[in-house]
Amino acid sequence: MSTELKENYRSWQNSSWNWYAELQFRRYTIPSYDAQEAFLKGYFSDAAGRCLEENGRPLRVLEFGCGFGRHLKYLHQMDGVEVYGCDQSPGMLSVARTLLLGRFPELEERIELVEPDQRLPYEDDAFDIVFTVSVLIHVSPEDVAGRVKELRRVARSRILNVELPPFTHSYLWDDAHGGCWLHDFPRLHRQAGPCIVEVDGDSLAPNAVIYDVACDGGRDGLRVLQGGKWAESPEQVQEARLNILLEYSKLCRGRAQQNFAREAETSRELRDEIRELKRRMRTLRVDNRSLNERVKKREQTIRRLRATRALKFSYWLANHPLLRPVAKTAFDALVGIRRFLPRALGLERRDGGDPRDSDHKAPDDE
Ligand SMILES: C[S@@+](CC[C@H](N)C(=O)[O-])C[C@H]1O[C@@H](n2cnc3c(N)ncnc32)[C@H](O)[C@@H]1O
Numbered sequence: 126m127s128t129e130l131k132e133n134y135r136s137w138q139n140s141s142w143n144w145y146a147e148l149q150f151r152r153y154t155i156p157s158y159d160a161q162e163a164f165l166k167g168y169f170s171d172a173a174g175r176c177l178e179e180n181g182r183p184l185r186v187l188e189f190g191c192g193f194g195r196h197l198k199y200l201h202q203m204d205g206v207e208v209y210g211c212d213q214s215p216g217m218l219s220v221a222r223t224l225l226l227g228r229f230p231e232l233e234e235r236i237e238l239v240e241p242d243q244r245l246p247y248e249d250d251a252f253d254i255v256f257t258v259s260v261l262i263h264v265s266p267e268d269v270a271g272r273v274k275e276l277r278r279v280a281r282s283r284i285l286n287v288e289l290p291p292f293t294h295s296y297l298w299d300d301a302h303g304g305c306w307l308h309d310f311p312r313l314h315r316q317a318g319p320c321i322v323e324v325d326g327d328s329l330a331p332n333a334v335i336y337d338v339a340c341d342g343g344r345d346g347l348r349v350l351q352g353g354k355w356a357e358s359p360e361q362v363q364e365a366r367l368n369i370l371l372e373y374s375k376l377c378r379g380r381a382q383q384n385f386a387r388e389a390e391t392s393r394e395l396r397d398e399i400r401e402l403k404r405r406m407r408t409l410r411v412d413n414r415s416l417n418e419r420v421k422k423r424e425q426t427i428r429r430l431r432a433t434r435a436l437k438f439s440y441w442l443a444n445h446p447l448l449r450p451v452a453k454t455a456f457d458a459l460v461g462i463r464r465f466l467p468r469a470l471g472l473e474r475r476d477g478g479d480p481r482d483s484d485h486k487a488p489d490d491e
Contacts, residue, residue, distance in 0.1 A: 132303030133263050134213055134241040140302075141216035145193050145224075157330035158195075161258055161287055164328055164335070165196060166203070168285065169254075173205035176253060183207040187252040189245075189276060190260030191236070194221030201229055209252070213241040242268045247279045256285035262305045266295035269308050270316065277317040277340060284338040286310060290326060290373035291334065291366070298377075307373075310336045311347050311366075325350040326369040332376050334369060 130138070152158050169186065176184040183205045191197055191210030200208040210232075212218050218238055225232050239245055241264075255276045264272050276284050289298070292307035299305040311322045318340065325335040327350050349356045351365035443452055 131241075131265055133265055134303070136303035137214040137263060138216055140214060141193075141220050144217065145220050148193075148195070155330075157333055160329050161333065162196070162199065165256070165258075165287075166199060169200060169203060169206055172254060172283075173203065177205050184254065185209070185252045187211065187247070187255045187279065189255055189257050189272075190263075191221060192217045194225050194236070196256075196258060197221065197232065197236070198225060201225075201232060209235040209237070211237040211239045211245065213239055242271060245275050245279055249278050250281040251279045253281050254283045254285060255280040256287070258287040261286060261288050261308060261310070262298075263302055264306070264308075265304065266306055266308070269295060269306070270313055273310075273313045274317045277314070277320075277338075280338075280340055282339070282341045284314070284336075284340060286336040286338070287329070287333055288336065289332060289334065290369045290376075291324070292370070292373065299380075310334075314338045315345055315347075319345045321346040321348060323348045323350065323355070324366065324369065326365075326372060327351065327353060332373075 148158070169184065173184040176182065184207065186200060186206055186208045188196055188200075188208065188210045191212050192214070194210060197208055197210045200206050210221065212221075215238055218236060221236060222233075225236075237246060257276070261269060261272065288310060289307050291310050291312075293309060295306050295308045297304060298307050311324060314320055314322050314336070321339040323335075323337040323339070324347065325337065328335060347362055347366075349362050349365035349369070351361070351368055356362045356365040442448060
């Protein structure tokens with residue numbers, strides 16, 4: 126096995142009861158699950174009858190990618206069918222074991238955990254029919270040819286795939302479950318060995334196609350069901366196959382339109398959210414501005430109050446009955462100093478002076 130497990134396999138390995146619950150829910154809304162089961166019951170009932178007639182023994186069937194055992198349960202209860210299941214997900218198999226082994230302990234031996242990209246633990250031609258339902262869609266493009274070859278190795282007479290419509294090459298259709306791919310199943314089967322591939326795009330829902338591969342046919346051919354009739358000539362096959370691709374393209378377009386609609390809706394929601402956020406930011410800015418103004422006014426008031434308090438204090442100081450004589454003496458002393466100091470220092474001005482000074486005389490008076 127490759128060293129690093131790919132996300133598409135890991136995703137299923139981590140699935141268990143969550144997928145079981147999801148599928149129970151889907152059954153109510155998507156009819157294709159019941160349609161698949163009804164088709165498979167009819168198909169295996171016919172095949173089991175033929176096998177008993179021709180070989181006198183039950184039909185040995187392997188479901189590759191059996192998940193939680195949705196198909197194992199009813200196939201095991203059908204007359205003339207000996208069913209086996211394998212899957213690469215321990216989580217899905219543990220659900221299958223819980224659901225099935227209590228009632229059908231004999232299935233214990235028949236349910237196997239396998240590696241997603243290694244040789245299957247079965248002999249060549251071990252089963253009459255090997256089938257898959259919605260499994261190869263989850264196999265990466267680089268592994269799908271190897272898986273188809275392995276199915277071919279262990280299938281004695283037929284391979285039945287209930288998968289998506291074929292496409293001209295493997296390509297990623299959806300990134301759910303770590304990746305869902307379309308593959309060119311008829312080509313992959315014909316590469317694995319001579320066979321007749323019958324492609325039935327009519328019997329199930331438009332997004333499900335049945336590939337019924339006759340491995341022991343010995344011929345390399347392709348038959349395509351269209352409008353309930355098998356296409357006979359190569360041209361009819363071509364036309365029918367194109368029709369399946371057309372159906373598939375419509376399906377893709379539908380999905381794309383749904384996605385666009387969803388994206389448009391998300392983008393509308395985001396636009397509204399952005400608008401709302403911007404509005405709130407604007408309000409916040411307005412609030413900030415008015416808050417700043419209020420703060421400024423408060424600060425001014427505080428400054429004014431402080432100034433008034435200082436003024437009041439100096440007034441109180443100057444008029445205090447004890448301090449007033451001291452203040453008056455100091456004031457007088459200052460006035461005295463002011464009057465006599467310039468004269469004592471010889472700095473007295475002769476051309477003028479303080480008229481309040483009693484010693485002062487105009488020069489003409491002398
Ligand atoms: C959508 S579920 C289908 C289960 C079941 N066939 C059904 O119809 O209910 C896909 C299953 O395929 C399994 N699977 C995917 N790739 C596989 C691989 N390479 N080898 C074995 N099982 C694989 C997954 O583990 C998962 O259980």
